Amino acid sequence: MAGTTEAPEAGPSTNRIGLGKKDYAGSKSTLCVGCGHDLITARIIDSAFDLGLKPENVVKISGIGCSSKTPAYFMSRSFAFNSVHGRMPSVATGASLANRQLKVIGISGDGDTANIGMGQFIHLMRRNLNMVYIVENNGVYGLTKGQFSATADKGSKQKWGTVNTADPVDLCALAIEMGCGFVARLFAGNTKMMKQVLQAAMAHKGTALLDVISPCVTFNNHAGSTKSFPYVKDHEAALQDIGFVPVYDPTYQEMKEGEERVVSLGDGSKITLKALDNSHNPTDRIAALSMLARSRDDAKLLTGMIYVSPKAQPVYAETQQMVDAPLASLPAEVTRPPKTVLDKMMDSLS
Amino acid sequence: MAGTTEAPEAGPSTNRIGLGKKDYAGSKSTLCVGCGHDLITARIIDSAFDLGLKPENVVKISGIGCSSKTPAYFMSRSFAFNSVHGRMPSVATGASLANRQLKVIGISGDGDTANIGMGQFIHLMRRNLNMVYIVENNGVYGLTKGQFSATADKGSKQKWGTVNTADPVDLCALAIEMGCGFVARLFAGNTKMMKQVLQAAMAHKGTALLDVISPCVTFNNHAGSTKSFPYVKDHEAALQDIGFVPVYDPTYQEMKEGEERVVSLGDGSKITLKALDNSHNPTDRIAALSMLARSRDDAKLLTGMIYVSPKAQPVYAETQQMVDAPLASLPAEVTRPPKTVLDKMMDSLS
Amino acid sequence: MSTAGVADPVATVVNDLSLHVATANGSGSQTSNMVLLRALFQMGIPVSGKNLFPSNIQGLPTWFTIRVSKDGWIARKRDSDVLVCMNPDTVDEDVATARPGAALIYEETLNQQSKRPDCIHYPVPFKKLIAECCPDLKLRKLVVNMLYVGVLSHLLGIEMAELKKALNRQLHGKQKAIDINVPALEHGAKWAAEHMKKRDPFRVQRMDANKGRIVVEGNAAAAMGFLFGGVTVVPWYPITPSSSLCESLEEYLTEYRTDADGKRSFCVIQAEDEIAAAGMLTGAGWAGARTVTATSGPGVSLMNEILGLAYFAEIPFVIANVQRTGPSTGLPTRTMQGDLLTMIYASHGDTKHIVLIPSDPKEAFEMATESLNVAEEFQTPVFLMLDLDLGMNYWMSDRFEYPKAPITRGKLMTREKLEQLKGAWGRYADVDGDGVAWRTLPGTDHPAAAYFTRGTGHTPDAKYSEKPEHWKGNMDRLARKFQTAKGRVPKPVVTSKGSKTGLLYYGTTHEAVREAAASLEDKHGRKLDLCRVRAFPFTKEVEDFIASHDRVYVVDNNRDGQMAMVLRAEVPTCGPKVRSVLHYDGMPITAATIVEQFLAQEKA
């Protein structure tokens, strides 16, 4: 009854690892019918299927909120942890440290990330774990019935008319500021861009931040809201036409350079960005920050790749020289030093 | 024995409200001899004296750390609250809401603000309380003996040789990003600039963020540190020559414009900024952000006014239409509605 | 179709029934249910309404139960007498769990007859009826719920005029909405009158039990209490089931505390999280505001560190904890008394906190008002303990009385007093021997007014100290202060029947306990003395109650018997004479549960 995701697109019935679309499905959504979050869920399923992610290698971690419920609605064959409000980043960090081979999909809401979770969000962005961090951003607290979150625009109206007096937090700007190497702003309703960027984000080696405007049809879809479907559809200004070229794609050919930028994603995959707004170079950090600041002043909603690091940054496990095997499954022979070590320590204390 | 502040400069023995320098003194410092924090303490005393702040109207609020101990060392006639680690911003917010007439001086450390306190810092910056927020930034946790904080530069060395692998957090950039209207980076050892900017910050109507590099002589003053006295002295690049013109100054004359910028501070005071680096316009938010991003890439330590809002922003109490009198001292006649109100409410429920 | 077990129509049951309505969340059934509840209330019949909703916004099953009781029993009852099944997703389950003899109302195409031959079936063609009375296709899903109100009106005898009056009020007189709903209401009643043959024994009939009464949720009641308690600063963070407390409070404040110039004598601020809310409470309380927040278990947990600071630095503020089912996120839309230990001993080190425990909306109102006084008088955090059952359900209550006690600010050292004392005072000096010291407020215009507040060791005159004697001296004074508070907090309500067996309880188990005690007396010949604890620290009367009984049953709406634990921990004489009656499945406790557990233990 409630919360259906869209009908899947037509396409091959199994992917490169031989799984069908249903192998990426989750339980039935219990969100409101028409909720933006369900569109994101659908795109995650599409992208993981198309990319041929192995579900068992993925973990889905979230905080608390309508958005944070969504891990239940995709990829039931992946482990999931719906943790506590605002703490997805630290729980995801722990899981990623325990097993560096896992691809982490972190799901959060704007309240979960930009309010209670702000500290953890910022510190996670400094670490470059192998993770896609998706903020399902509707400018309100859906689950607690429509209070403003910190991403609500100044002057935007609550369902009951209250006007927001605070400036919005720009999560993309903060992520870039903190050194995140893959930062995009998206609209849940822009199917094509969502899929391309999601696939690129999943292929990216390191942390990718996707700030996805995802309207709350129940509490923030009225006139006066700047995060409603109609408003966002009217105001979306796409920065690029985005293409994603997975590393395993046999048809892959070196791309012609030109107005089209090609950025390599560390695992060999590439993302191609055909500029729609020629003034923006998404590999220029300072330019990206300035553009975001300007767009806020102009109340423009830019979508697309805001910033992608021109060269791959080492992921956290590399900076810490961790062994390749998951720490979680190291045998006792590795984790318990031999008796000689204890003897040596005792000698030094006696 | 321990922690002496510098000898006071010569000057008039009482200020415009008839108080002497000693009326602004605090208890004897218990910090390490030579600690940068003691220099900041001395400058706060100077500035409050020069400005003629009434100590009883000031509250000093801090978190936990060596830096957060400093409210004990200045202005004993002002109320103080040494709260818990990382929560100065919320405690300060509460105090400011209870009594909007108070001038809040918030004191924190880099660990206190940029690590545990990050979320509260960011959210406080969005509120524009009437407050000076001073971060005594030494790149380490002094009080717990020298671990890196989030403002430690990448590649800088701990006392025992460990190299920092994380990028530093730039608190000035974050404050600007969050809408703070008065943002300066200072060096505790630069007496003149400290005094001018501190006075301007105290006169500023709204939140002023001062990120003061304040070397820890015990744990972060060695070669390899980028927050040592020698390193900062060598690398400081002052952006401006700064003058402060208090509103009550009878000698005040309209300033000639020119290379010198004059910015009004809401209460009528002005700050004059004579550019040393002509490329920076400190009233341009986007330019300020770009400059900070560039200076990090170039490992430059810029000091001075990074950003000052060209026009005064309403403080929080104004945006909330609060009465002028302190809420803390409203009489019961104001705070307890009459019986007729209760009767009306009861009628509506029966 | 009715079978054995159903009462003869002659043996009609008047004004004593329990009605359950099963719908889907977000389907607008709340309006219908409130219309039913209010109409019954307006008919002068005692009622209560409990809403059992899921932790999502739309689409999942939700149940509303209305208990009608001429004798004024308003606790939850396990079984329903009349069951309205509007949710096809749960109809099988709902019908399966109905008690034998219950009256079942449902969409006729769902065909439940054969499944429960022991019940009375009233299939209704809701789909057909709604099409007849609601032309707008999009609205049908919402308005269909008004049909069952109409049906029930006929079946039970709820007066149509009162239903319409209630509807009007529920829709705030918005004519457009009223015009959409009234046809459904009337159509349902008309259809029922024409097609339904009454075979169940239940009906209602006007009486006059509700004079001077109101219907209200506990959260609104507490919010009113804070309003009249003179609250000024309200930092909060949304969390079910507490949000409506702060939201109501903001409404009331905006309406009644904005002056002619539009200036507000208060500030409500949505903090970034509960830690920040607690920090704001601390700063505001320190600086002299009367300050309050509302939260629930996860929020209280997050405030744990700051609660220790506030205890130790002696900062007054109030936290209304509207408890839900825990631990962790638990069941956010279910009830529990699970945070008693958490509140009393919140934070590390040696800490104890004052907790006020109302049982109904009127007491929630009164204690909310008083809590601000208690907090300032003792310069310490005070918890007001509510739970989802009290906070979000609909309670009949006597009208609230205008507070008799004035607003008290505790021991405030003013500029004038300082002048008299020539500035000689110590912030933490126990000059009065009651453990409560004098405090100045920031901004007090006297050179000796200021002091240094900290969470670290200090002397009586607020200087930093690590000396063992200072530490111990201060901690002993704090213990003394708590001792003084024993004489200030509300005493228990004790009802004695001269029994050697006592039953001790607190908070929202009140209605179920009342009913259970009556049932034990009437049906089982077991008289019980009752003690309703209304605060921690326990006053002398609580200790006396335990001392003077051979066995004391303690009713806890939690797994671990937290009140029994605290009693044993704090009142060493308890020993094994304290026994627990426990309930912890997320639902309010029922009288039957108490009776059963009591009898079982008495037998054993």
Add this chain to the structure above:
Amino acid sequence: MSTAGVADPVATVVNDLSLHVATANGSGSQTSNMVLLRALFQMGIPVSGKNLFPSNIQGLPTWFTIRVSKDGWIARKRDSDVLVCMNPDTVDEDVATARPGAALIYEETLNQQSKRPDCIHYPVPFKKLIAECCPDLKLRKLVVNMLYVGVLSHLLGIEMAELKKALNRQLHGKQKAIDINVPALEHGAKWAAEHMKKRDPFRVQRMDANKGRIVVEGNAAAAMGFLFGGVTVVPWYPITPSSSLCESLEEYLTEYRTDADGKRSFCVIQAEDEIAAAGMLTGAGWAGARTVTATSGPGVSLMNEILGLAYFAEIPFVIANVQRTGPSTGLPTRTMQGDLLTMIYASHGDTKHIVLIPSDPKEAFEMATESLNVAEEFQTPVFLMLDLDLGMNYWMSDRFEYPKAPITRGKLMTREKLEQLKGAWGRYADVDGDGVAWRTLPGTDHPAAAYFTRGTGHTPDAKYSEKPEHWKGNMDRLARKFQTAKGRVPKPVVTSKGSKTGLLYYGTTHEAVREAAASLEDKHGRKLDLCRVRAFPFTKEVEDFIASHDRVYVVDNNRDGQMAMVLRAEVPTCGPKVRSVLHYDGMPITAATIVEQFLAQEKA
């Protein structure tokens, strides 16, 4: 100058004295004190060292006490026999509080003679002496402390060779530092030999009590325990007095768990705060790491919400809580057992946590190792309770033994097992009846391996549920699991003398209790049965101990008698027979305190 009360030189007291050294923080006295301690240890004499330091980095008063006891008593003693006063800021106070008959050593210009005619005075011209033996002006402030080591060497008979050996070791053999300190050491001894006339009765003399023994801090011991427990992920946030635990652990891991290629089989990560550390523990424990943090009271308070999640979602990890004096920031450099309630009942709702309670470094080592097994076996957070006294002071200990028990991972559902079961399993199904369910680890390569973890209600096969029976069923299973843990955690150590009076205690009060019990038996003819509790939940032996004694005294190093409270709360038969012996001024408890409070209550 010596007066009445001083023992005749003939009645020499050998290897039984308490030495206090008063200096300023950051003045380098730690080296001198450790040299003294180690030299005495090397001479085969039982010793202990306690460091009383301020919560700042430099300049404030600090005291170091060394107790030498041929009989192996190593608890704190209230009074000192020999007092070295190097801090002019506190000398008056230090001298004023000396016990009659104590030997006092101080800078001669401080002129203390007349103030305490009842003590033995040894003024020493430190300033003059340091100028003679330390040419570098800047170093004198540090090196002056080595002079008193030299003086004591002569006065008490500490062997110079052992002092030099200890110095060498303390300075890690760094020749430059050694060359600066040795002259002062020798100069002090030489001056003393030439100028001091011994008038006190104290001296030391080589014995052979320390074979197979080490000197170690509890934090280092626990860190070693975690190393051998196979820890892999260590998220932490610095806080006194726990920081050195994680810092030692990082050192050990870096040294012993880096492979030939420089790759590490572990990760130590400094989190942004304790909430993040707790979140990382949760994520890591969930994903299968053996994961540990260390913190103190304020950190535990901040972890409160996540602890409830971990309890409820059944996540294994270990928190070493090195307690300091609370509440709030309290006295960060003083000791207390103040977080017992906090740990056991951490978080809202019905929660209980396993707490392991070592009394000495060896047990800290062993329990640290085991804690990781217990956490994984019960899939729940485990606290290792230390305190500043154990964690940061210097304890003599038997050498640690290589763990006999293997590393256990609890009920892990592997891919192979899943294949056998054809994927039919339920994450929360109690298939074994012990309350402990089976878990898979993320990454397990089987299509049925994955499950959904949450802090909300769930069914035995990990589906979301708000149903009352699911909630209650799961909570009951968690209670059952806790019951099972009773049979797994360390039993108490009980020593019976056939007395009807018992003394129950835990953790670092051990040494003082041992000494007090001996003193009560020897000097007061009162034999006591002892029960040292080593874990929560209480095992059957604890309950039996209480049941089988008429009165049980419970020693708590906190104000509120937290262990006594928990005992009463959890073991209803306790009742009034449990009495408290309390100490809470920030210092370790002494035997004298226990003896006094016991006797006073026995008399009353």
